Amino acid sequence: xxxxxxxxxxxxxxxxxxxGTGIELPVDFDLSRRDxxxxxxxxxxxxxIAACGGTTPTTTSGSVxxxxxxxxxxxxxxxxxxxxxxxxxxxxxxxxxxxxxVKVNTVDHGTFQNTINNYLQATPEDIFTWFSGHRMRFFAKxxxxxxxxxVWNDVKSNFTEGFAASVKGDDGHVYAxxxxxxxxxxxxxxxxxxxxxxxIPTNWDDFIKLCQQMKKDNLIPMAFADKDxxxxxxxxxxxxxxxxxxxxxxxxxxxxxxxxxxxxxxVFKKWAELxxxxxxxxxxxxxxxxxxxxxxxxxxxxxxxLFVSEQFVSGGNADDINQLDFFPFPDxxxxxxxxxxxxxxxxxxxxxxxxxxxxxxxxxxxxFLEFMSKGSSQITYWKxxxxxxxxxxxxxxxxxxxxxxxxxxxxxxxxxxxxFFDRDSRPDFSGPNxxxxxxxxxxxxxxxxxxxxxxxxQSFWDSLTPE
Amino acid sequence: xxxxxxxxxxxxxxxxxxxxxRRGRYNVLTRYDRRVLMLMVGIPLLLEIIxxxxxTLSSILLSFTNYDGVGDVGPQNFVGLKNYQFMFSGYxxxxxxxxxxxxxxxxxxxxxxxxxxxxxxxxxxxxxxxxFYQSVFFLPVVLSLVIVGFIWELQFSPTEGFFNNAFGLxxxxxxxDWLGNxxxxxxxxxxxxxxxxxxxxxxxxLSGLKSVDPTLREAAKVDGAxxxxxxxxxxxxxxxPINTVVxxxxxxxxxxxxxxxxxxxQGKNGLELLSILITNNSISEASLVGxxxxxxxxxxxxxxxxxxxxxxxxxxxxx
Numbered sequence: 001x002x003x004x005x006x007x008x009x010x011x012x013x014x015x016x017x018x019x020g021t022g023i024e025l026p027v028d029f030d031l032s033r034r035d036x037x038x039x040x041x042x043x044x045x046x047x048x049i050a051a052c053g054g055t056t057p058t059t060t061s062g063s064v065x066x067x068x069x070x071x072x073x074x075x076x077x078x079x080x081x082x083x084x085x086x087x088x089x090x091x092x093x094x095x096x097x098x099x100x101x102v103k104v105n106t107v108d109h110g111t112f113q114n115t116i117n118n119y120l121q122a123t124p125e126d127i128f129t130w131f132s133g134h135r136m137r138f139f140a141k142x143x144x145x146x147x148x149x150x151v152w153n154d155v156k157s158n159f160t161e162g163f164a165a166s167v168k169g170d171d172g173h174v175y176a177x178x179x180x181x182x183x184x185x186x187x188x189x190x191x192x193x194x195x196x197x198x199x200i201p202t203n204w205d206d207f208i209k210l211c212q213q214m215k216k217d218n219l220i221p222m223a224f225a226d227k228d229x230x231x232x233x234x235x236x237x238x239x240x241x242x243x244x245x246x247x248x249x250x251x252x253x254x255x256x257x258x259x260x261x262x263x264x265x266x267v268f269k270k271w272a273e274l275x276x277x278x279x280x281x282x283x284x285x286x287x288x289x290x291x292x293x294x295x296x297x298x299x300x301x302x303x304x305x306l307f308v309s310e311q312f313v314s315g316g317n318a319d320d321i322n323q324l325d326f327f328p329f330p331d332x333x334x335x336x337x338x339x340x341x342x343x344x345x346x347x348x349x350x351x352x353x354x355x356x357x358x359x360x361x362x363x364x365x366x367x368f369l370e371f372m373s374k375g376s377s378q379i380t381y382w383k384x385x386x387x388x389x390x391x392x393x394x395x396x397x398x399x400x401x402x403x404x405x406x407x408x409x410x411x412x413x414x415x416x417x418x419x420f421f422d423r424d425s426r427p428d429f430s431g432p433n434x435x436x437x438x439x440x441x442x443x444x445x446x447x448x449x450x451x452x453x454x455x456x457x458q459s460f461w462d463s464l465t466p467e
Numbered sequence: 468x469x470x471x472x473x474x475x476x477x478x479x480x481x482x483x484x485x486x487x488x489r490r491g492r493y494n495v496l497t498r499y500d501r502r503v504l505m506l507m508v509g510i511p512l513l514l515e516i517i518x519x520x521x522x523t524l525s526s527i528l529l530s531f532t533n534y535d536g537v538g539d540v541g542p543q544n545f546v547g548l549k550n551y552q553f554m555f556s557g558y559x560x561x562x563x564x565x566x567x568x569x570x571x572x573x574x575x576x577x578x579x580x581x582x583x584x585x586x587x588x589x590x591x592x593x594x595x596x597x598x599f600y601q602s603v604f605f606l607p608v609v610l611s612l613v614i615v616g617f618i619w620e621l622q623f624s625p626t627e628g629f630f631n632n633a634f635g636l637x638x639x640x641x642x643x644d645w646l647g648n649x650x651x652x653x654x655x656x657x658x659x660x661x662x663x664x665x666x667x668x669x670x671x672x673l674s675g676l677k678s679v680d681p682t683l684r685e686a687a688k689v690d691g692a693x694x695x696x697x698x699x700x701x702x703x704x705x706x707x708p709i710n711t712v713v714x715x716x717x718x719x720x721x722x723x724x725x726x727x728x729x730x731x732x733q734g735k736n737g738l739e740l741l742s743i744l745i746t747n748n749s750i751s752e753a754s755l756v757g758x759x760x761x762x763x764x765x766x767x768x769x770x771x772x773x774x775x776x777x778x779x780x781x782x783x784x785x786x
Contacts, residue, residue, distance in 0.1 A: 227647060227732050229735055282647065283644055284644040432747050433744055441649075460559075
């Protein structure tokens with residue numbers, strides 16, 4: 001692929017061919033005929049869509065933005081590092097946009113996520129930080145997010161088609177500006193691999209052999225931690241993508257495929273070949289503790305997102321981060337290996353439709369979204385918070401360290417990209433007393449016959465109210 | 468009907484005067500008195516209705532819906548008993564959570580509370596340094612259960628925690644996964660909960676013991692009863708009101724168990740509790756408000772048991 005980064009996000013059984021690129025792009029996997037019927041059922045939503053159709057402003061770049069004035073952002077960037085990143089961008093925006101006053105309301109990340117429903121219905125800020133994928137489309141569908149087609153028309157030339165697809169709602173309107181993303185891959189320390197004379201495994205057999213060798217060498221072959229519940233989903237995602245393909249995976253997350261499918265059983269069987277090499281007592285470890293096992297050379301490899309680097313930076317030893325490297329998940333010898341699919345969640349900024357101030361601040365808020373779409377702004381954020389990669393085409397990659405460059409590369413090499421299980425599926429299905437709990441139960445004895453567990457997953461899905 | 472035997476009305480001339488009521492008693496309340504009474508009863512009643520009855524009834528109502536927390540509840544949201552049906556037959560976490568609450572109650576009732584009472588009895592014997600021991604055992608009580616959860620989470624951490632390191636289990640690679648193994652993690656957090664509960668019960672019981680008439684003990688001693696008999700035959704029965712309080716506290720603590728399990732892993736993987744299922748289903752991003760309310764209604768029904776027992780006791784002693 002010519003472009004350095006060309007992620008294609010969120011997809012479906014239906015595809016469209018992007019003219020001139022030869023890329024088949026999956027679109028809106030949620031928007032099945034059944035879903036259309038469901039949407040029709042939401043009277044208020046129909047009215048909402050109609051309203052949008054009538055009032056979408058014209059798309060000349062001067063008219064959608066405004067200078068000066070004020071606006072507000074509801075942010076879940078509560079960790080010190082990304083919080084500073086946002087503040088840097090906001091400061092730059094204020095001076096570039098005629099002194100627009102920006103009020104940033106930072107809420108603890110987990111709390112923000114858990115209370116998002118109420119937040120968006122009460123008195124949200126003009127702009128809020130969020131994720132792409134199902135979770136973005138959900139709020140768009142509920143009429144809690146404001147479409148930003150006008151902003152997108154101004155900035156879309158700065159994004160690849162993959163990113164463009166990732167910010168579209170089920171109704172075809174654009175609801176978000178993508179600002180950063182990061183891939184999931186297998187991380188390792190270069191010095192550990194050199195010392196042990198280990199080779200990067202490209203297929204499953206080599207991978208398992210490498211695990212055996214590391215075990216002999218008294219290393220934990222695969223660091224793994226699932227106290228938080230979500231990390232196991234990363235392994236499920238990648239195995240399912242490689243064994244059953246992208247279409248099946250998004251179908252499974254979206255409810256079009258069944259959890260009782262023997263294909264899912266095969267994923268669990270394959271997974272059981274890997275679990276003997278996991279960190280001992282992984283169900284009681286946090287991802288940070290497992291990352292420390294990797295950093296302290298107690299563990300050989302770790303399947304996680306690029307954010308694992310935070311733990312290498314915070315250790316204080318500069319050599320740690322230089323030794324950190326990663327490789328893509330090995331091939332499993334299926335027809336889907338060529339998809340090179342992986343999880344690469346995208347972070348976005350959206351407009352909260354119910355914001356009481358959005359009426360007056362609309363121009364400033366849209367100006368901020370356009371500002372966030374610039375490569376230079378994203379680089380400002382990235383410099384303060386390097387755990388995620390800028391999305392804009394004009395973000396200058398020359399400043400990236402090797403790890404970031406490689407991360408951008410692995411994503412551009414992937415033909416299919418998913419957002420991570422809890423962003424691709426319904427939040428009520430992926431929570432701690434749902435999928436996270438099911439996966440932990442599987443992991444408590446991976447060799448078990450999973451048919452009853454799969455039955456429980458499916459019956460839980462069936463019990464959920466259609467969205 | 469003659470005015471003289473109806474309760475005095477405000478506009479009646481004899482309001483405020485001694486007017487015999489239907490029961491033959493005399494109404495001694497002036498108009499002013501009744502206004503004050505109405506305010507004194509009305510305001511708490513209003514608050515009670517707004518903050519207790521309204522949410523309770525809403526929960527019960529919501530439990531028959533599939534409401535997802537967005538917009539208003541409409542007739543199309545009502546799904547009958549579907550939530551209850553699924554909870555009892557389809558939702559695999561309901562019964563484990565229910566039994567975890569039962570185990571919690573049993574643990575507190577048969578282990579933690581008796582230990583607390585035992586400590587109270589020991590400290591009541593005017594040992595040297597009683598005050599010191601009292602403060603040591605009482606110290607955890609001033610911490611919120613969330614803090615208790617954080618503290619014990621660190622102690623139980625598989626690789627970094629105190630237990631595995633102190634017993635040399637990390638070196639021997641025999642790591643015990645205190646919080647991750649669904650067979651033992653409930654008991655691990657019960658230890659943490661007991662750490663606080665024991666001190667709580669101890670203080671309550673100790674204050675009760677202090678108020679027991681010392682002549683009772685002397686009389687028992689004179690009669691030749693040993694310490695054991697004295698406590699179980701004399702002191703314990705005398706302490707009946709305190710015993711009720713302790714029993715109720717223990718039950719309430721078991722029913723409202725939430726904080727520690729939620730801090731440890733959001734209540735999954737063996738730490739499911741009813742309160743946590745309610746939170747994770749209805750308050751979290753999942754927003755299954757209807758289903759969460761159905762679980763809440765079940766918890767309410769269970770809670771009514773000890774509440775009724777407690778209230779009937781209180782009413783009986785006061786009347």
